[in-house]
Amino acid sequence: MNVLVILIPVSVTLGLAGLGAFVWSLRARQYEDPEGSRARILDDRWDDEPRP
Amino acid sequence: MTAACPACVELPPSATVPVPARADLVLHLPDIHCAACIASVERTLGAEPGVREARVNLSLRRVFVSAAGVEPEALIDALAAAGHRAQRLDAAPARDTGSRDLLMRMGVAGFAMMNVMLLSVAVWSGAAEATAHLFHLISAAIALPAVAFSGRPFFASALSALRAGRLNMDVPISLAILLAAGVSFFGALVGAERPGWFDAALALTFFLLIGRYLDHAGRRAARSAAADLAALEAPQAIRLEGQGERVVRAADLAAGDLIRVRPGDRLPADGVVEAGASDLDRAALTGETQPCAVAPGGAVAAGEVNLSGPLTVRVTHAGRDTSLARLAEMVATAESQRSRHSGLADRAAAIYAPLVHILGAAAFIAWFWATRDGMRSLDVAISVLVITCPCALGLAVPAVSTVTTARLFRQGLLVKSRTALERLAEVDMVVFDKTGTLTTGEARLRDPADLEALALAAGLARGSAHPYSRAICAAAAEEGVTPAALEEVTEIPGSGVEGLWQGARVRLGRPAWLGLSGEGVALSHGAGAPALFTFEETLRPEAAEAVAAIRASGRDVALLSGDAPAAVARVAEALGIEAAEAGFSPQDKADWLSARAAEGRRTLMVGDGLNDTGALTVAHASLAPASALDAARSAADVVLLSGRLDRIAPMLATARGATARMRQNIALAGAYNIVAVPLALVGLATPFLAALAMSASSVTVSLNAIRGGR
Numbered sequence: 001m002n003v004l005v006i007l008i009p010v011s012v013t014l015g016l017a018g019l020g021a022f023v024w025s026l027r028a029r030q031y032e033d034p035e036g037s038r039a040r041i042l043d044d045r046w047d048d049e050p051r052p
Numbered sequence: 053m054t055a056a057c058p059a060c061v062e063l064p065p066s067a068t069v070p071v072p073a074r075a076d077l078v079l080h081l082p083d084i085h086c087a088a089c090i091a092s093v094e095r096t097l098g099a100e101p102g103v104r105e106a107r108v109n110l111s112l113r114r115v116f117v118s119a120a121g122v123e124p125e126a127l128i129d130a131l132a133a134a135g136h137r138a139q140r141l142d143a144a145p146a147r148d149t150g151s152r153d154l155l156m157r158m159g160v161a162g163f164a165m166m167n168v169m170l171l172s173v174a175v176w177s178g179a180a181e182a183t184a185h186l187f188h189l190i191s192a193a194i195a196l197p198a199v200a201f202s203g204r205p206f207f208a209s210a211l212s213a214l215r216a217g218r219l220n221m222d223v224p225i226s227l228a229i230l231l232a233a234g235v236s237f238f239g240a241l242v243g244a245e246r247p248g249w250f251d252a253a254l255a256l257t258f259f260l261l262i263g264r265y266l267d268h269a270g271r272r273a274a275r276s277a278a279a280d281l282a283a284l285e286a287p288q289a290i291r292l293e294g295q296g297e298r299v300v301r302a303a304d305l306a307a308g309d310l311i312r313v314r315p316g317d318r319l320p321a322d323g324v325v326e327a328g329a330s331d332l333d334r335a336a337l338t339g340e341t342q343p344c345a346v347a348p349g350g351a352v353a354a355g356e357v358n359l360s361g362p363l364t365v366r367v368t369h370a371g372r373d374t375s376l377a378r379l380a381e382m383v384a385t386a387e388s389q390r391s392r393h394s395g396l397a398d399r400a401a402a403i404y405a406p407l408v409h410i411l412g413a414a415a416f417i418a419w420f421w422a423t424r425d426g427m428r429s430l431d432v433a434i435s436v437l438v439i440t441c442p443c444a445l446g447l448a449v450p451a452v453s454t455v456t457t458a459r460l461f462r463q464g465l466l467v468k469s470r471t472a473l474e475r476l477a478e479v480d481m482v483v484f485d486k487t488g489t490l491t492t493g494e495a496r497l498r499d500p501a502d503l504e505a506l507a508l509a510a511g512l513a514r515g516s517a518h519p520y521s522r523a524i525c526a527a528a529a530e531e532g533v534t535p536a537a538l539e540e541v542t543e544i545p546g547s548g549v550e551g552l553w554q555g556a557r558v559r560l561g562r563p564a565w566l567g568l569s570g571e572g573v574a575l576s577h578g579a580g581a582p583a584l585f586t587f588e589e590t591l592r593p594e595a596a597e598a599v600a601a602i603r604a605s606g607r608d609v610a611l612l613s614g615d616a617p618a619a620v621a622r623v624a625e626a627l628g629i630e631a632a633e634a635g636f637s638p639q640d641k642a643d644w645l646s647a648r649a650a651e652g653r654r655t656l657m658v659g660d661g662l663n664d665t666g667a668l669t670v671a672h673a674s675l676a677p678a679s680a681l682d683a684a685r686s687a688a689d690v691v692l693l694s695g696r697l698d699r700i701a702p703m704l705a706t707a708r709g710a711t712a713r714m715r716q717n718i719a720l721a722g723a724y725n726i727v728a729v730p731l732a733l734v735g736l737a738t739p740f741l742a743a744l745a746m747s748a749s750s751v752t753v754s755l756n757a758i759r760g761g762r
Contacts, residue, residue, distance in 0.1 A: 004183070008190060012167065019163040026156055036110030042087035045095070 077117040077124055078141040079131070084113055089136070096134040100127060112276055114141065151268050157202040158261040164198030165254035169743070172251045176740045188240035188248050195250035199233045202257045205264060221401040221446070224408040225260060228437035229253045235430055252438045252742045259750045263446035266454045271470065273461075289320035292364065302354075305370035313363045318355065322369040325350045329547070330361035331518060342571065342616075343519070345547075345562065355681060360518045360543065396474055396714050397449035404445065412437045415733050428735075435737040439728045444749035448717030451757035456710040464694025465703055472689035474714070475673040476707035478654045482602050482700065483645065483667070485659035486613035486623055489677065490697070491589035495519045497527035498586045505583045509575045511536035512549045512560040520573045521549070521560075523587055553577065588622060594698040599627045601701035608653075612641045614663050641667035658700070660684050675700065717753045724749040 030037070084093060090108045093115055097106035102122040108115045115138075117127065124140045131138040171187045179187060206229065210222040236248030289302045292310040302320035305311065310326065313319055319332075331343040334356050343359055346352060352365060354374035371377065415436045419429035457467045467473065484490050497506075510528035513521035514535055528535055538558070541551035548561015558577045559566060563584065566574040572586040599609050610631035613620045617634040624632035633644065645667050648655050657664065657671030660680035668674035668687040676688035677695045685691055692699060728745045731737045 004186075011170065012190070012194070015163055015167045019159065022159040022163070023156065026152060026159070031152070031155060033109040033111045036090065036108060039087040039090055039110055043091050045091055 076119050077122070077127070079115050079117065079124065079127065079138045080141050081108070081113050081115055081131070081136055081138050083137050084108065084110065092134055093131065093136055096130055096136075097127060100130055103127070151265065151272060154205070154261060154265045154268055157205065158258065158265055160198050161202035161254055161258040161261055164194050164202075165251060165258045168195050168251045168254055172248075172739065172743070175248075176738075185240070185243045188236070188243075188250075191248060191250040192237050192240045195233060195254055196237060199229060199253055199257060202254075202261060203229050206257075206260065219405050219409075221405055224405055224412075224437065225256070225441055225446075227409075227412075228434070228441045229256055231430075232256075232434050232438055235427075235434055239427075249434055249438060249739050249742075252739050252746065255743055255746050256438065256441055259444075259746065260446045262750075263450045266447075267450040267470075270450070270454050270457055273457075290314070303371045305367050307367055307370060307373075309367045309370070311365050311367060313358045313365055315358055315360055315362060318357050319352055319365070320354060321365075321367045321371070322351075322353050322374045323365040323367045325352060326364045326366045328361050328363040329544075330363050331359040333357040333359055333519070360516065396471075396711070396718065397445070400445060400448075400718050404440075408437060408440045411440060411729065411733070419735065432732065432735045432737075435732040435735075435739075435742060436729065438742050439732045439737055439745060440725055441746075444721035444724065444746075444753040445718060447750055447753050447757075448721055449714050451754050452710050452713045452717060455757050456706060456713075460703060460706060461693075463699055463702070464692065464696065465699060466691040466693055467689070468691065469689040472673060473707045473710050475654070475689065476656065476704055477711035479607065479656040479673055479704055479707075481608040481610060481648065481653050482656045482658065482704075483610045483612055483648075483671065484599075484629075485641075485657075485661065485664045485667075486611060486615055486620060487589070488660040488679065489658055490595045490611070490623060490627065491591055494590050495523040495587040496590045497523050498588050502583060503531060503533050505575055505577070506531065507533045507536045508538075508553060508558060508577055509560050509573075509583075509585065511538045511553070512541060512551055512558065512575075515541055516543055516549055520585075520587060524560075524573070524585065548573070589619065591623065591626060592697055594696055596627050598697035598700055599629065601698060602704075603628075605701050605704065607704070612636050612644060612667070614638075614641075638663040638666045642670045645670045656700075656704070658697075713757065717756055720752055720756065721749055 025031070081089075081093060084090065090110060093108050094106050097103050097115065097117060100119075100122065103117060103119040105118045106115055107117075119127075128138045128140065168191045171191050175184050175187055203226065206222045206226050209220065210226040213220040213223060232249035232253040236250050236253070239248055288299055289305055290297050290312045291300050291305065292312055297312060305321050309321075311320065311323070315330065325346050325348050327348055329345070329347045331345050332352060333343050346363070352363075354369075354377070369375065412433045416429045416433035419432045420426065423429065453470070453473055456473055460467055469475075506524070506528055509524050510533060513524040516522075525535070536553060538551040538553050541549060543549050544561070547565045548559060550557060550559040550561075552558070556577065558575070560573060560575045563569060563572065563574040563582075566576045566582045568574045568582055568584060572584055574582045574584050576582040602609055608631070609627075609629050610633075611620065611624050611627075611629045612633050613623075614636055615634060620632055620634035624630075633640075636644065641664065645655055645657060649670070649672065654672040657667045657674045658676070659665075659668055659674075660677050661684060664676075665681075665684050665687045668676065668684060673690070674688040675690045675692060676684045677692045678685070679695060680688070680691075690703070724745050728737060728741070731741065
């Protein structure tokens, strides 16, 4: 059972990483315009020069 | 200068500005729908001088512009040139942080629930002693902060309810969450062998937050659509100032200002006519279709439409003081005082909340009396609370109403009220207003027999914007009559039109002007008695079909109007409506509906004018077309965005289906309880069983809501 000493921190860290990614996506306003995001994939304005 | 990537060098300087944190200007774009629209709008606005950044939100159909010293009119014109309709939205609305906040809490609860659940699986499958103890402590470390953060909306609502001495659904929810987390924490500290309730507390929070979020998102969508509608006709006024005219917002007018009202404009304020003569369309206020004449010294009211001649009006009441605004306000107050229909969810909660408390307390007392073991009794009480907790109940109604209102919105119906669906489902009588609802409000010439007179009248009417003139021209075109060629045609506002025909003076205008009595328009052509034209209203093309569909669904149809009996009878006959009442004042309409309510009828009022707002609030449910007056729209539960009446019957059917689905969901949630509560009461409910029941019921209820929801 000693493996738990490693595995539990690993699993909690992974979970926290997921939570961090969610918080980041929320802060980056990725849930404010779901329809727009769906349409913007087809937008070719920034293909050659990525939008900063 | 060298750069690794050539594209970076070519980046326009404006592109380095980050997404605006706060938009200076918000425009509503009702017509955008695809990626090309987004690109075109953003490119057009980006090319305007002074615009730093424009970002389209397709879900809200709005563009947020960050700009300095730019007039919105310039941007709207630029967009119009690019082929996009745009309206300014009143001052950038405060960004809605509520849904983001709920999403965040939901994310935290979901994360914590899944992690704790993993740890619990180990405990359920037999981990013991030191391992179990360690797992409990780790679970506590994850769960306690998560519960404290995610459960805040429930705790806050429960606290405010308790302060007011009431019980709402959040009280048992908070109690269950707090007790489960607290007791499990105590168990973890002393190293109890029993599995904890952390996962149950978190799952409860998580599922309830989903329901709360759906509810919130639905209401937010309705609010923003209502704001867009209001912006469609942001009232403006032309104020006469020392050096000329200026367009100002109607709200900025003050008593004493002089304003100019062009033909076709809606009056922005109450006042007295200083100069000019014209006809006014008062249909929105009174329901009457006959235009009435005004001359200098005459009183005019906000909401009336100027028809024939330009008017200069001295403002007596503006903004919130106009009779229109005061009436609308009275309606709003009456509405808020009226005891609102309590929704299915509220009614279920009212029965449920005390029951949960009583069951929990009874379980504790009975177990304590039987075993004298405080911890064990508390454990049973918690299991009862957690299992009975209305997780599925919290999802049952919002999930169905979210799915249904989204479907109705795609069909052009905006559901504004939370309980509207349930009330619509109960409707057994649909009551229509006439003017502007069943009819288009436009006049149509009745049997144009004398074609020669019609040609002459059409020649005179050609230059006028009066609805009767337009009706005469339309009739002439329909009959294939060429309008007579006339000279010196002049419009005499308030009276009619005159001109020269083959050297003779001919006049077309109100009958009284030409020495006749009666309704309609008279034509005098020198020789002989003046000819009289009479008019009828144009029915909406789909009105007959819509009425027939409502009757076919087994509901009664009635017609209430403020107009003259003859006009009402014609419309009623054309549509086959037997219950038609004419000459009703706004109060009469409301009284008539109250009388029906006393008879036990559930009415749906469909109306668009200010004279309907009273009726709209009294009726069991109410609907207003998008063309309705602002006051009528705000009083109505549902706004018919497409303006098509034939959507009403399917809407009622959809509402009935949705309500049946809600009841099903409540029953499903109840069924889980019927199985699980006895187990909990006898102390057999383990945290594992609780988690299983809770998740299974929530998922079933959600799936049932989406079923067939296209």
